[in-house]
Amino acid sequence: MRLRSALTPALCAAAALALTGTAAAATAGSASTATAAPETCREKNLDVRAAPGGQRNVARISVTNTGDRSCTVDRIPTITFRGLDGSALPVPPSESGPYVLSGGERAYAAVRTADSSATEGRVVGSLSVAADPSHYGVTFGAAAVGMPRGVHVWEPVTTLWQESAAAADRALGNAPN
Numbered sequence: 568m569r570l571r572s573a574l575t576p577a578l579c580a581a582a583a584l585a586l587t588g589t590a591a592a593a594t595a596g597s598a599s600t601a602t603a604a605p606e607t608c609r610e611k612n613l614d615v616r617a618a619p620g621g622q623r624n625v626a627r628i629s630v631t632n633t634g635d636r637s638c639t640v641d642r643i644p645t646i647t648f649r650g651l652d653g654s655a656l657p658v659p660p661s662e663s664g665p666y667v668l669s670g671g672e673r674a675y676a677a678v679r680t681a682d683s684s685a686t687e688g689r690v691v692g693s694l695s696v697a698a699d700p701s702h703y704g705v706t707f708g709a710a711a712v713g714m715p716r717g718v719h720v721w722e723p724v725t726t727l728w729q730e731s732a733a734a735a736d737r738a739l740g741n742a743p744n
Contacts, residue, residue: 608638619713658742688721
C-alpha cells in the first residue's frame with residue numbers, strides 16, 4: 568500500500584515559514600508593497616465534513632471557513648486511515664501550498680479508496696480529514712462516508728481543494744485508477 572506521509576507537508580510548511588521569516592527580517596528596513604499571505608486557519612474556525620460520493624469507494628469532503636477573515640489551509644487535504652501510516656496521495660501529484668479561504672467560503676475535495684471487492688489492501692473502520700497538516704482533523708466512520716463494510720484502502724488518492732463539488736468530482740474522474 569502506498570501512502571503519502573502526513574509529516575511531509577508539515578515539514579515543508581515549517582521550512583517555508585523559517586525561510587519567510589528570514590527573508591522578512593532581511594528586508595525589514597526596506598519599503599515593500601507586497602502583502603503577506605493570510606495566516607493558517609485555526610482549526611476551531613473550520614467546519615470539516617465528509618459524505619458518500621457518487622461511487623461506492625468515493626467520499627466527498629468539504630471544509631468551510633466559519634470565521635470572518637481570510638485564512639489558509641493546505642491545498643492538499645490530509646486524509647488518513649485508522650491504524651495505517653501515511654495519507655492519500657494527491658491527484659494530480661502536487662506539493663503542499665496555501666489555499667486561501669475567505670470568511671464563509673467552502674472548498675471541496677474527493678477521496679477514492681479501493682473498491683469493496685478488491686482483494687488487495689486493508690479494511691479500516693474510519694478515515695480522518697484535516698484541512699491542514701498542522702490540524703488534528705475530524706474522524707468519520709466508514710458508514711458515514713457510504714462504506715458500511717469498512718473503508719478498503721489500497722493506493723488511496725485525493726483531489727486538491729476545489730471551488731465546487733462538481734470540480735472535485737471531475738478532478739477525481741481525471742485521476743488514473
